[in-house]
Amino acid sequence: MKNPHRTFAYGTIIFFLFIAGCSPAFIYHHHPDIAKAYLLHKSDRAKNAAEEGSATIEILVNACSLMTMYQYAFTMELADRMIEIDYDKGTKLYAESHLNFIKAYHFGERAIEEKHPGFGEWLSGKSQIKPNFDEYDVSILYWTGAALGGAISSSRGNPNWIIRLPKVGTLFKGALSINPDWKKGALYSAMISFSMSQPDNYSSNLRTAENYLFKADRASGGFHTAAQLTFAETVSVKSQDKDEFLKKVNKVLNQENNNEIENMIIRQRAEWLLTRTEDLFY
Numbered sequence: 142m143k144n145p146h147r148t149f150a151y152g153t154i155i156f157f158l159f160i161a162g163c164s165p166a167f168i169y170h171h172h173p174d175i176a177k178a179y180l181l182h183k184s185d186r187a188k189n190a191a192e193e194g195s196a197t198i199e200i201l202v203n204a205c206s207l208m209t210m211y212q213y214a215f216t217m218e219l220a221d222r223m224i225e226i227d228y229d230k231g232t233k234l235y236a237e238s239h240l241n242f243i244k245a246y247h248f249g250e251r252a253i254e255e256k257h258p259g260f261g262e263w264l265s266g267k268s269q270i271k272p273n274f275d276e277y278d279v280s281i282l283y284w285t286g287a288a289l290g291g292a293i294s295s296s297r298g299n300p301n302w303i304i305r306l307p308k309v310g311t312l313f314k315g316a317l318s319i320n321p322d323w324k325k326g327a328l329y330s331a332m333i334s335f336s337m338s339q340p341d342n343y344s345s346n347l348r349t350a351e352n353y354l355f356k357a358d359r360a361s362g363g364f365h366t367a368a369q370l371t372f373a374e375t376v377s378v379k380s381q382d383k384d385e386f387l388k389k390v391n392k393v394l395n396q397e398n399n400n401e402i403e404n405m406i407i408r409q410r411a412e413w414l415l416t417r418t419e420d421l422f423y
Contacts, residue, residue: 177215184211191248198252198281205249206284212238212245212291214406220295222413225420235295242291249285253278264308271315279316279323286312287331310335326360329353330368337375350376366407369393374414383422390415 184207190196191204216238224231253260257272274282290309296302313335317328336349350372357368369389377386393411396404414421 180207180211180215184208188244188248196251198255201248201252201255202281202284205245205252205288206280208241208245208248209284209288209291212241212295213287216241217291217295218410232297235297239292239295242288242295245288246285246292249281249288253281253285256281264311274315274319276319279320279328282312282316282319283323283328283331286316290331290334306335306338321356322360325362326357326365326368329357329360330365330371333357333368333371334375337379347376347380364392364396366393366396366404370407370411370414378421381422383418386422387415387418 184204187200187204187207190200193200196204216234220231220234220238222231223234250261250264253272256278257274259268259270260272262268263271272278286309289305289312293302293306293309310332313328313331316323317332321328330353332353333350336346336353339346354365354368354372357365361368370393373386373389373393377383377389390411394408394415
């Protein structure tokens, strides 16, 4: 049984693990538990620093990004797998991740509000005055949107969180308006998931997602591994296009392994998805 509450695909965030310098690829490959513990340590330290009343914008953004990375890469990933084996344990993991995503989102929100007073009013639609965002804000908007997307996904369909989905789009689109090719197409990859989570015209959403995939591939220089896996998991599964799903997942697996951490983790996700093909298509 696939998780119907996923609104933000796994591959989108994994793309950033190496940027955080969380551990050398060699350590992750040979000692994944050590790499996981190291990133958790960094995430917890960043969270503790952000909880201080004197936390700067940089500290808040660091906490938001590291906490979001860890939750997507490890806690949510384990929850996705565990829910199929032990429902109670899987549910507890989603609940744990949900609380951490909420905290990460609030850190990001605080950072933007501090730099752009009135941001919260604009995000909620109470004000039409858009903050004067700049290049530095792309990262803040992205990670805040990713954290909110994670909080929604890990809520397991809670309507009190589902109704906040438009805010995710507002944050990502705000970043896109500044630097659409940021981090070689990361924003396009994120928008694939967001597009397919919309309740309106399916055909239109599909075309939009395909366009974002094209742009992600172009921005990355040919093949955006995370975007391809995101498309397979969110679009191909929703469309019940098994052939397309298998083609994209296998293409991800057949990419040359450059031993970068994010590619190793994406491959692990792709391998797991491949084993679940018969459960995802019916």
